[in-house]
Amino acid sequence: MNTMILGVFLLGLSAVKNLINISFNELLSLLSRVFEAIYGHEHDFQEMAQTVFWLESHGHSGTNKLIEKLPELEAIKNIYLPAPSIMKEVITIDCLGASLFANASLICDLAFSEAENNGIAKVIITNAKDSYALLGYLGSVCNKSLSSYLLTDKLSAFISPGSRYPLIYSASSCKKIELTCSKNKSLIDMSFIEGLDPEIDESKQKSFYELALKNGLSISTLNYEKLNLIADRILVPSTDASRLGAGE
Amino acid sequence: MAEFKPLTNDTNLPMRSPNIVMDLPRLGSLYPYPLSFMRCLLRRVMNEMWKINGTIFNLDEEGFGEVVYEITTPNAVYSYVIFSKKLPDSKRSDRVIAEDWDMTVTLCEGQIDQNRLEFLRSNVPLQEKGRVDSKCLVLSRANKSMRNFEYVIDCLSNGKQPDLDRIAKVGYIFRTTAVYGSGKFGMSDWDNLRNKCIDFAKPFSAEMFSCFMIRHFSLELANWVAKGRSPDTSVELDDGIKRYIGIGNATGLGMAPYLIKHPMLIANWIEVRETSLARIIQYKSPDNDSLGKLECLIMKAAQHLDEISTDNLEQNELNKRAVHEVNECLKWIKAKSETLVNWQELINHASHNYRVETQELINAILTEVYAKFILDLESELNIDENYRMQPMMKLNKLKSLIEKNYKWALKYDFTKSSSTETFWYRSEEKQEPRLGKKSIDTGIEKEMMMCIARDVRSCFDEICDIEDSNTSITVAHFAFSRPHLRYIIRRIQTMGLTQYGEIVANLLDADVLPIHLLRCKLSFFGVGKFDPRSKKWVRNTMFQGAPLVSDIGNEYNDTWCFPIRPKCSEKPN
Numbered sequence: 001m002n003t004m005i006l007g008v009f010l011l012g013l014s015a016v017k018n019l020i021n022i023s024f025n026e027l028l029s030l031l032s033r034v035f036e037a038i039y040g041h042e043h044d045f046q047e048m049a050q051t052v053f054w055l056e057s058h059g060h061s062g063t064n065k066l067i068e069k070l071p072e073l074e075a076i077k078n079i080y081l082p083a084p085s086i087m088k089e090v091i092t093i094d095c096l097g098a099s100l101f102a103n104a105s106l107i108c109d110l111a112f113s114e115a116e117n118n119g120i121a122k123v124i125i126t127n128a129k130d131s132y133a134l135l136g137y138l139g140s141v142c143n144k145s146l147s148s149y150l151l152t153d154k155l156s157a158f159i160s161p162g163s164r165y166p167l168i169y170s171a172s173s174c175k176k177i178e179l180t181c182s183k184n185k186s187l188i189d190m191s192f193i194e195g196l197d198p199e200i201d202e203s204k205q206k207s208f209y210e211l212a213l214k215n216g217l218s219i220s221t222l223n224y225e226k227l228n229l230i231a232d233r234i235l236v237p238s239t240d241a242s243r244l245g246a247g248e
Numbered sequence: 249m250a251e252f253k254p255l256t257n258d259t260n261l262p263m264r265s266p267n268i269v270m271d272l273p274r275l276g277s278l279y280p281y282p283l284s285f286m287r288c289l290l291r292r293v294m295n296e297m298w299k300i301n302g303t304i305f306n307l308d309e310e311g312f313g314e315v316v317y318e319i320t321t322p323n324a325v326y327s328y329v330i331f332s333k334k335l336p337d338s339k340r341s342d343r344v345i346a347e348d349w350d351m352t353v354t355l356c357e358g359q360i361d362q363n364r365l366e367f368l369r370s371n372v373p374l375q376e377k378g379r380v381d382s383k384c385l386v387l388s389r390a391n392k393s394m395r396n397f398e399y400v401i402d403c404l405s406n407g408k409q410p411d412l413d414r415i416a417k418v419g420y421i422f423r424t425t426a427v428y429g430s431g432k433f434g435m436s437d438w439d440n441l442r443n444k445c446i447d448f449a450k451p452f453s454a455e456m457f458s459c460f461m462i463r464h465f466s467l468e469l470a471n472w473v474a475k476g477r478s479p480d481t482s483v484e485l486d487d488g489i490k491r492y493i494g495i496g497n498a499t500g501l502g503m504a505p506y507l508i509k510h511p512m513l514i515a516n517w518i519e520v521r522e523t524s525l526a527r528i529i530q531y532k533s534p535d536n537d538s539l540g541k542l543e544c545l546i547m548k549a550a551q552h553l554d555e556i557s558t559d560n561l562e563q564n565e566l567n568k569r570a571v572h573e574v575n576e577c578l579k580w581i582k583a584k585s586e587t588l589v590n591w592q593e594l595i596n597h598a599s600h601n602y603r604v605e606t607q608e609l610i611n612a613i614l615t616e617v618y619a620k621f622i623l624d625l626e627s628e629l630n631i632d633e634n635y636r637m638q639p640m641m642k643l644n645k646l647k648s649l650i651e652k653n654y655k656w657a658l659k660y661d662f663t664k665s666s667s668t669e670t671f672w673y674r675s676e677e678k679q680e681p682r683l684g685k686k687s688i689d690t691g692i693e694k695e696m697m698m699c700i701a702r703d704v705r706s707c708f709d710e711i712c713d714i715e716d717s718n719t720s721i722t723v724a725h726f727a728f729s730r731p732h733l734r735y736i737i738r739r740i741q742t743m744g745l746t747q748y749g750e751i752v753a754n755l756l757d758a759d760v761l762p763i764h765l766l767r768c769k770l771s772f773f774g775v776g777k778f779d780p781r782s783k784k785w786v787r788n789t790m791f792q793g794a795p796l797v798s799d800i801g802n803e804y805n806d807t808w809c810f811p812i813r814p815k816c817s818e819k820p821n
Contacts, residue, residue, distance in 0.1 A: 021381065025431030025438070041697060044734035080729060106728050109639035113724035116640045141636055213440045216382050235676040236691035242675055242682055243345075 020224050021216035027063070028053045030224075033231035034066075039102065042078050047105045051136035056217060058139060058165070059200070059208035060132065066101070067223045069130055070230070073099055084110065089120050095128035100177075103128070104137040108148075108179065115146050115181035120188070125177040131155075134179060139166055147185040151178040156193055160185075165202035169193045255519050255628055255747070261526035262592065263747065267656075269522060272753035276764025277605045278771035279612035280809065282619040283520060286774030287806065288626050289456045290794060292447070294804035296322050300464070300797045304360075307332065309476030311469045314369070316360050317461060321447045326385075327360045328461045329353065331373050332469070340391050342425050342498035342787075345677040349375070349389040351422065351465075355458050357383045357436075357445065375426075375433075376678055382436045385448065386458040388427040390466075393496060397421050397470075400485070404474030407481045409489060412813050416492075417557040419777060419789045419811075422466040423496030427455045442630070451513075451629050452773060459790050463495035464797045487796065488814040494792030497775065500785035501681040504765045505672070507751060508698050511739070515746040516631040517772050522748070524615050524622040529595065532618055534588045539581065541617045545810070546578045549613055552810035558779040566605050573606040616809050637738040639724035646723055646737065647711045649744045650704060656752045657701035658708060668702065669758035671695040683762070683784065699756045703736040776810070 022030075031052050035045035055062030079098040084091045091114060093107055100107070107123060114121035125131075131152035138148050138157070142164050150157045150166075151174050157166040172192050180188050236242065268274070280287070292298075304316035317328040330353045339348045352373045360368070371378030375389055396410075396418050403410040429452070431437040441448060448454040467490050474482040485493075507514050532538065553567045553574075580597060581588065588594065591614060598607045615622060650658070660667055671684045673691045684691055697703070710730060711719070723741070727734050743749050751768075754760070763783050770778075770788060777789040793811025795804065 020379070021434055023382065023431030023434060023437045026434070041732060043731045044738075046735060080731070083729065102731075105637070105734065106724075106731060109637050109724040110728055113639040113722040117722075213437060214382065214444075216434060232676065234674060234694050235679060236673045236682075236684075236694050238675045238677040242684070242689065242691070243677075 018221040019218040020221045021218055022224070023216050024053070024057060024213060027056060027217055027219075030227055030231055031066075033234055034227050037230050037233040038073055039077060043102050044105060047137070048101055050140045051101065051104055051133050054140035055132060055136040056219070057209055057212055058205040060135070062136065063219050063223050063227070065130070065132060067226060069099060069101065070226070072129070073101060081106065086114070089114065089118050089122055091121060091123045093123060093125050095125060097127050097129070099130045100125075100128050100133035101130050104133040108134060108137050108141065111148075111179050111181045112143055112146060115183065119184065120180065120182040123179045125179070128177055131177045134177070135166060135168075139164055143181075146181045146183055147188060149180045149188045149190055151192060158190065158193065163202070165205045167198040167202065168200040169196050169198055255516070255523055261523065261530050263522050263526045266748045267752075269518060270748055270750065270752045272751055272761075272764045274604050274608065275751060275768040276761070277608045278521075278768055279609055280771055280774040280776055281521065281524070281612045281615040282622060282806070282809075283524060283615075283626055283629065284772055284774030285450065285452045286456045286460075286791060286794070287809075288450055288629070289453050289460070291623075291804075291806055293457075293460075294795060294800060294806075297801050300461075300800070302468075304365075307469075307472060309473070310334070311473040311476070314365070315465060316365070317465075318359060323446050324357070325359055326447075327356045327358065328458070329356065329360060329365070329368050329372065330465055331369065333373070335391070337394070340394070342391070342423065344426050344500065344502050344680050346425065349425070350391045351462070352389045353386075353458060353462060354380060354384050354388070355386040355454055355461070357385065379434045381434050382440060384435045385441055385445065385454045386427060386429045387433060387435060388424055388455075388458050388462070390422040390424045390462050390495070393418055393421055393423055400470050401474050401477065404470060404485065405478040405482050407483050409483070409486050412489065412492070415489065416555055416813055418496070419492065419792045420463075420466070420494050420496035421470060422462055423498060423787070424459060424462060425498050426502070427458055429455050449630070450626070451517075456773065459495050459497070460794070463493070463791050463794075466495065467493060467796070487798070490796055491793060492811065492814050494789040494794070494811075497788050497790055498785060499766050499770060499788065501683065501762055503769055504762050505681055505696060505698065507765050507769055508700065508755070510633060511743055511750055512633045512635070512746060513631060514751065515743065515748040517629060518748045519746070520625050520628050524625055525611055527622060528614055528618045529591045532621065533590055534585070538617050539585055539588075542581065542613065543578060545613045545616050546574055548812055549609060549810040550574050551812045552776075555813055556777050556779075560780040563778060563780050569603060570605045570609055573602040574609055577602065577606070577610060616807075619806065635738050635742045637723065637727070637734065638741045639722060641723045641741060642719070643711060643714065643721050643723060643726050644719040646726075646740065647708070647719065649740055650708050650711075653744050653749050654701075654704045654708075654740065657704040660701050660705065660754045662702050662705055666758040667754060668756045670756050670760050672698040672755070685758075697735070699754065700736070700739070700750055701754045702756060704740065707733050707736050707740070
């Protein structure tokens with residue numbers, strides 16, 4: 001039994017050691033094709049790719065998170081969110097169990113829009129999965145005029161206007177997901193993180209990003225192959241006739 | 249959101265309208281000009297006197313083996329590594345789906361040791377099937393021109409120079425079929441390259457340099473193989489002929505999606521070009537000196553076009569007409585030389601009397617006359633692309649943007665089947681882009697997003713469905729329940745801030761001519777001598793007329809545009 005456990009451990013270790021170095025451009029392109037394969041043109045697959053790319057390139061294991069969720073994403077594809085309920089500065093969105101990989105951009109942009117109009121907007125997101133996708137979108141979009149504060153059961157985060165690097169704190173006990181955006185940071189209730197040091201600060205993410213830009217991103221070969229298998233679904237089988245489609 | 253800044257604050261410049269400039273057939277008629285990427289690169293190489301030396305030259309008598317050139321710039325050292333192999337004729341193909349090549353190459357940072365060479369040897373010849381690393385900047389390959397390679401070697405072996413008539417027909421000995429950069433196959437990302445390798449921090453500079461080096465090696469190889477075959481009787485290629493030999497290129501549909509995926513970049517390059525022209529018109533006037541230069545360049549351009557050899561009847565006709573018209577233009581200029589007070593008169597005359605091809609030829613020539621006056625615009629060629637949603641924009645503003653900037657898209661009738669007969673898709677063979685016909689080909693469910701016009705139309709129609717009283721809602725609200733429109737909305741918003749906007753074309757039309765897209769991009773590279781092989785791919789020649797590596801260190805005048813047949817041993821331009 002111990003030998004078996006050791007064998008499995010060693011197998012796992014060698015599997016983990018099987019890494020491939022890919023460039024930013026390669027990962028972004030791959031992720032775009034993956035999301036295009038899953039969602040077609042019904043969603044903005046490029047933005048979804050940017051979200052996961054941001055997570056991966058800033059040290060938040062975006063591809064691992066995506067790989068974990070792939071079966072669910074495939075199963076629950078085209079959920080269109082019902083109209084949000086908007087009461088003054090509070091917006092409530094029921095995601096009907098869908099992943100925020102697909103909807104992070106819609107929700108964040110709505111929050112930005114309302115916050116610009118009203119000075120502040122608080123979005124309460126219910127029945128949603130994969131809340132870190134919000135982090136990925138907020139980081140990648142880098143809103144120049146608003147502060148953003150995210151509270152989830154996975155993490156909390158604060159992003160200053162124009163920053164690419166959120167300050168990441170521990171998870172809250174909050175069952176829902178809350179995103180608050182404001183032109184004025186002092187209007188946001190950040191009592192949960194008050195007095196806390198971030199678990200991941202700007203410098204860690206910046207260093208990770210810069211090193212990855214220089215050397216490439218290391219992702220597991222297994223994950224790389226899984227993603228490519230999905231991405232290849234957008235390719236059309238080649239025939240003699242189709243070869244003529246490139247010109248002879 | 250990208251910080252836009254106008255390319256120029258000079259509101260006096262008579263910039264041409266996007267309606268004129270962005271028309272696809274006109275874009276497909278553009279000629280190279282002083283700010284084309286090859287020209288920018290070579291100015292740098294020559295002015296900074298880069299040192300390019302062969303440090304490893306392990307070739308057998310037939311030219312098969314490995315070569316490393318070390319390139320020393322004022323800022324860094326690079327290596328250009330070449331693997332040359334024997335390839336059966338039956339395996340030689342220009343298609344991107346080819347599996348084997350006469351020569352495979354890479355441009356790398358730093359010097360090469362044996363370990364590094366071993367790593368490259370294991371991967372570079374595999375091309376797309378290999379993996380390189382972030383010290384590699386470019387990965388490419390080239391095949392021999394069967395017509396010219398053996399002919400040139402044969403001549404040199406027998407102590408003769410090759411006949412220029414023969415060289416003129418195909419102006420190269422080797423032809424590239426793909427030049428990869430920007431992070432493909434593990435290579436350095438563009439952002440990394442432009443931060444670390446300042447020597448190649450301009451668009452496609454590293455890729456152009458790779459082509460320049462293939463040209464250099466092809467010339468050295470010709471001498472080497474000739475000497476190997478006939479050590480006692482062989483001669484080396486005359487320098488004048490060497491300068492006339494460029495590097496061939498085969499460009500197909502693979503290039504086309506780039507222009508649609510990077511509209512900000514394309515619009516920027518076009519704006520730089522148009523700014524060059526507008527500046528000349530606004531601030532320069534015809535005088536004896538400029539008229540003299542113009543005359544010489546027109547004659548040179550006419551000769552250049554006259555010398556182009558292509559089997560494509562349509563291209564031949566285009567070239568002939570351009571030669572005729574540009575000669576007519578020269579007569580007009582000579583007749584008007586005493587009274588021509590500004591260059592706008594010339595532009596107006598061209599636009600009223602000559603075809604688009606000639607108009608753009610004259611524009612290109614004018615930029616050559618005043619090349620030094622526009623060189624500072626080279627620094628404007630880089631741009632950071634960012635297509636972010638502006639969620640706060642009101643819907644009625646978005647609608648106005650479409651009506652103002654996409655009027656052309658709203659004119660197409662997408663209910664007609666011919667308007668959507670073509671679809672673009674990626675093949676499982678190396679993801680090669682291909683065109684399909686809806687009525688006969690399979691794969692439309694996997695079509696690429698290449699029709700901006702149709703998607704703008706869809707977005708506009710959905711906006712029109714909203715009651716007027718609701719159009720003051722924000723785009724964020726509108727897109728919330730229409731996620732399929734997000735990408736086109738952010739594109740419309742972003743391109744609305746550019747001066748030139750989108751390429752005006754319906755790329756799904758039954759009669760679409762993708763070759764215009766290819767020629768447009770190739771003109772920015774600096775490529776000429778187009779030899780269309782079909783509507784979908786074109787052979788062309790790069791660096792013909794360009795200085796040689798042996799010319800580095802000599803005075804450099806940057807006048808190798810419109811290359812013409814030399815007299816032997818002509819001095820460099």
